[in-house]
Amino acid sequence: MSTASVPRTAAGPPRRQGRGRGTGRDTGAGAGATAGRTPGEGRMAALLLSPTLLVLALVIAYPLISAIHQSLYRAQSGLDADGYVTEGEAFVGLANYVDLFAGESGRRFLNAFGNTTFFTVTTVLLETLLGVALALAMNRAFKGRSFLRASILVPWAVPTAVSGLLWRWIFQSDGIANSLLGSEILWTAEGTASKLAVIIAEVWKTAPFIGLLVLAGLQIIPEEVYEAAKIDGAGWWRQLGSITLPLVKPTLLVAVLFRMLDALRMFDLPFVLIGPGKESVETLSMLAWDESNQLRYGSASAFAVILFLYVAAVAIVFVKVLGADVTGARQLGAKRRERQAQRIQKAGAAA
Amino acid sequence: MTITDLRGLAASESCNRDSGAPVQARQKRTWRSYSVYLGLALIFIYCLAPFYWMIVSSLRRTADIFDNTLLPAPFSLENYAKVFDGSTMFGQALLNSLIVAGVTTVAALVLGIFTAYAISRLNFRFKSVILGVIIATSMFPGISVVVPLLRFFTDLGWINTYQAMIIPNLSFAIPLAVWNLTTFMKQLPFDLEEAAMIDGCTKWQAFRKVLLPLAAPGVFTTAILTFIHSWNEFIIALSMINDPAIQTATVAISKFTGATEFQAPFGEQMAAGVIVTVPLVIMVLVFQRRIVEGLTAGAGK
Numbered sequence: 001m002s003t004a005s006v007p008r009t010a011a012g013p014p015r016r017q018g019r020g021r022g023t024g025r026d027t028g029a030g031a032g033a034t035a036g037r038t039p040g041e042g043r044m045a046a047l048l049l050s051p052t053l054l055v056l057a058l059v060i061a062y063p064l065i066s067a068i069h070q071s072l073y074r075a076q077s078g079l080d081a082d083g084y085v086t087e088g089e090a091f092v093g094l095a096n097y098v099d100l101f102a103g104e105s106g107r108r109f110l111n112a113f114g115n116t117t118f119f120t121v122t123t124v125l126l127e128t129l130l131g132v133a134l135a136l137a138m139n140r141a142f143k144g145r146s147f148l149r150a151s152i153l154v155p156w157a158v159p160t161a162v163s164g165l166l167w168r169w170i171f172q173s174d175g176i177a178n179s180l181l182g183s184e185i186l187w188t189a190e191g192t193a194s195k196l197a198v199i200i201a202e203v204w205k206t207a208p209f210i211g212l213l214v215l216a217g218l219q220i221i222p223e224e225v226y227e228a229a230k231i232d233g234a235g236w237w238r239q240l241g242s243i244t245l246p247l248v249k250p251t252l253l254v255a256v257l258f259r260m261l262d263a264l265r266m267f268d269l270p271f272v273l274i275g276p277g278k279e280s281v282e283t284l285s286m287l288a289w290d291e292s293n294q295l296r297y298g299s300a301s302a303f304a305v306i307l308f309l310y311v312a313a314v315a316i317v318f319v320k321v322l323g324a325d326v327t328g329a330r331q332l333g334a335k336r337r338e339r340q341a342q343r344i345q346k347a348g349a350a351a
Numbered sequence: 352m353t354i355t356d357l358r359g360l361a362a363s364e365s366c367n368r369d370s371g372a373p374v375q376a377r378q379k380r381t382w383r384s385y386s387v388y389l390g391l392a393l394i395f396i397y398c399l400a401p402f403y404w405m406i407v408s409s410l411r412r413t414a415d416i417f418d419n420t421l422l423p424a425p426f427s428l429e430n431y432a433k434v435f436d437g438s439t440m441f442g443q444a445l446l447n448s449l450i451v452a453g454v455t456t457v458a459a460l461v462l463g464i465f466t467a468y469a470i471s472r473l474n475f476r477f478k479s480v481i482l483g484v485i486i487a488t489s490m491f492p493g494i495s496v497v498v499p500l501l502r503f504f505t506d507l508g509w510i511n512t513y514q515a516m517i518i519p520n521l522s523f524a525i526p527l528a529v530w531n532l533t534t535f536m537k538q539l540p541f542d543l544e545e546a547a548m549i550d551g552c553t554k555w556q557a558f559r560k561v562l563l564p565l566a567a568p569g570v571f572t573t574a575i576l577t578f579i580h581s582w583n584e585f586i587i588a589l590s591m592i593n594d595p596a597i598q599t600a601t602v603a604i605s606k607f608t609g610a611t612e613f614q615a616p617f618g619e620q621m622a623a624g625v626i627v628t629v630p631l632v633i634m635v636l637v638f639q640r641r642i643v644e645g646l647t648a649g650a651g652k
Contacts, residue, residue: 066499216647
């Protein structure tokens with residue numbers, strides 16, 4: 001497999017380059033794999049990066065292009081001039097997209113789109129509130145913090161498919177949920193109750209994740225800031241609003257972004273908890289999966305493309321408008337400048 | 352964790368200082384600590400109660416599966432025996448999961464280490480663009496990978512093979528590995544490698560003998576996270592595989608149907624769920640500090 005060959009090919013060039021170390025200025029990441037005489041960091045970087053970029057091209061770029069291409073075709077069977085049955089795909093232009101807004105399939109799409117949006121908004125909102133509360137409570141605890149942290153990781157570690165089964169059992173008509181509530185709700189059938197079941201199960205699994213991220217953000221706030229606020233007479237709520245939340249905001253923003261992107265592609269949980277093809281919980285991912293299962297690749301691809309665009313739009317809004325620093329790119333730039341300045345200093349000292 | 356420890360120290364110090372304070376203040380303090388402990392108990396129950404219920408249910412006999420007692424009345428391993436009795440191929444499914452998650456993890460780590468080294472140690476153009484693109488791929492919806500690749504792999508005759516799961520798995524494993532490893536390597540000081548190179552090491556030697564041992568904890572953390580994500584993967588395995596002999600454990604348990612068609616075999620499902628989850632829970636308990644570090648890498652900048 002590629003696994004075995006990768007280290008060897010990638011390990012070769014650095015050894016060769018050892019002699020020319022330190023002289024490398026930017027020769028550009030575009031420098032290809034052709035053996036050259038002037039080894040530079042750019043070339044080495046290109047060699048080190050190319051396996052990763054190649055795999056990502058196969059598993060990300062190709063599917064994206066292929067999906068866009070596929071979404072313009074539709075499987076058709078008909079009779080040709082000689083009366084033989086032909087099966088093939090006909091170019092239909094944007095018909096698959098136009099169909100998203102008309103007729104029966106259009107109704108199903110809009111329903112799935114609505115469900116996806118509804119689940120994303122409600123679950124992420126609840127998760128964030130609960131997660132911040134969890135983090136604030138855990139930040140107060142000194143004893144048993146590691147014990148709590150272990151228990152908070154359990155819902156995160158449970159595979160989503162297993163948590164779907166688990167909640168399906170809890171929400172069984174004669175299961176524990178109904179007996180605790182004293183109700184007789186059909187949670188796992190069609191209807192509002194099934195939406196609620198999905199939301200509860202999803203929030204259970206993911207609120208701890210937000211809690212952990214926020215806790216990490218809380219722990220880097222210096223205690224002195226709170227001391228100063230206390231001296232100035234700020235109460236708990238005031239401290240929360242004026243210190244804690246603004247300082248945790250960058251962390252929280254990244255956490256919420258990741259959770260939203262994850263919620264938008266929700267599949268496993270409704271699939272296992274309620275089942276495929278259920279109108280009240282069908283998400284875009286489930287709809288696209290169902291279509292491709294029926295071998296209707298054209299419309300399946302159209303759904304996949306729409307979902308991708310939806311996800312990309314949300315991500316762009318977060319990064320551009322709200323300023324979520326996902327890659328740490330700003331830090332990276334700052335560090336590089338710092339290092340360059342150090343080098344210049346060193347060079348100056350040597351001269 | 353040092354800040355936490357320091358803060359813990361500070362708190363215990365302030366407690367000692369307050370020991371001579373008026374009774375009223377002390378009462379207020381105990382009330383506050385009670386409410387904190389109550390909150391923590393609630394968190395604890397919230398996180399573990401559903402998981403506990405899965406374990407308890409898995410240990411009941413089929414006859415008393417609908418009991419609501421907190422402990423299984425007659426304790427029974429009946430469900431576990433049924434899970435492994437051969438007709439479900441669950442043992443095989445576990446093995447498949449192990450192979451798929453293991454190979455995915457190793458492949459993602461190898462690619463991730465080289466990428467992270469390039470990004471954290473080398474100077475080249477378009478660096479932040481490349482990192483941005485790699486991170487951006489992590490938000491690519493699984494279904495948008497599955498639909499086109501399903502067709503492609505069908506043409507290749509790859510349906511019901513391990514590579515049909517492993518290669519698409521890399522679409523989320525690589526960005527995860529690159530992000531984590533880059534964060535770790537950026538935190539390691541460059542000076543040591545520089546010193547090694549001044550002492551005559553080549554860049555490759557400096558990487559292998561200095562950076563890699565230092566980055567080992569980060570690599571390990573990344574391995575755990577990648578493994579857990581791959582182990583939990585569902586939609587790719589569900590779509591690419593229809594042969595029970597090759598499907599992974601998460602898919603296998605979602606398709607669990609018992610001998611009787613009228614009643615879903617909840618006991619068996621819970622037992623299988625426990626078996627799939629317990630290795631992860633053990634990992635979480637043993638490596639919790641590392642996992643939290645990995646999950647919050649970059650978040651606590």
